[in-house]
Amino acid sequence: MKHILMNKAKHEMNVNGYSYVAHFATIGNHIMVVKEIGESPATVYQAIYGYGVAANIEAMQKLISECPNKSKATKMAVRGLVRGNHMEELYKIKDYRNYKADIVFGYAQAGNEEMVATMVDNNPTLFEMAVQGYASAGNETALLDLVKGSRFYGEAISQAATAGHVGLVNQLLEAIGLSEDLSSVVDKENIRLLGFLNKALSGYCKGFHLDAVGNLLTKGANIQTALDALKVEGMPCLDAYIGLYVATPYEKSQDLLNQIKAELTLADASMSDSQVETMKKLQGEYSKSGTTFVSFLSELPSEGLISGQDHLNHV
DSSP states (O other): HHHHHHHHHHHOOEETTTEHHHHHHHHTTTTHHHHHHHHHGHHHHHHHHHHHHTOHHHHHHHHHOOOOHHHHHHHHHHHHHHTTHHHHHHHHHHTTGGGHHHHHHHHHTTHHHHHHHHHHHGGGGGHHHHHHHHHHHOOHHHHHHTTTTOOOHHHHHHHHHHTTHHHHHHHHHHHHHSOOOSOOOOSSHHHHHHHHHHHHHHHHHHHGGGGGGHHHHHOOOOHHHHHTTBBBBTTTOOOHHHHHHHOHHHHHHHHHHHHHHHHHHHHEEEOOHHHHHHHHHHHHHHHHSSSSSHHHHHHHOOOTOOOOOGOOOEE
16 A cells, blocks of 8 residues: 555645656656656646656657647746746747747746736736646745635635645635634535635645645544545545544544445445554554555555555455
């Protein structure tokens, strides 16, 4: 399980708007980029983004030429080039003006508030992308000023959570009036706030920041939201579910386990009793470790641990 979860964390963890693969692309580690794309082909778009940030045009163009979705590949290239402030290279892209949303996103990630303001003033439909760019890069001051009074708090929370900006997410939740615990009272206002809480939960799961999930579940966020965010192509992913369970507070663990079992049943699969016991043991060890979830995984021995998807029991 250690290696399975570490691989999943590598492929999906997003920090400050960069994925694991994008990081390798920015520092020019082509061997690792090729290796990671081989293990998870969808990460090619993040590699293109990373090469764009670093202005490694040859490597970027090579990957774009090999991509089945040229439009998506170009979008990621534009975002990377703008975040890296490589405007001369951007202007070489055919029809780059058609990618205004991605340009403003890149400017926001780069913290170029003047260009963001100019583009949004000229085209208000770009406002949401500016919010997302600031949130993904953790630009607290610019984001909180921009989003105040708007209807885009949900997008800001989702992007900030996906990128692992826990402090920023907390500030955004406080700004919309989130109380400490929404689970005890069900009314119209709490239902509205729970929607934002679930945005944060979904973002943390998509970015594989499982350390941050427990606090949200304690406040009343929906466990099913977390499970849905961790699915792969709409199907339950036991590897990710195991990670979520290990990182979940004890008081919420039985509810989570019940819902995991229900999800697996719908997929004609199940877990063995020994797998469940191992999960519970790891959860106890993690709760006492005082480390981040990924650090905890890296310190585990490889022997004797359950191996997620390879050991589903199909019924």
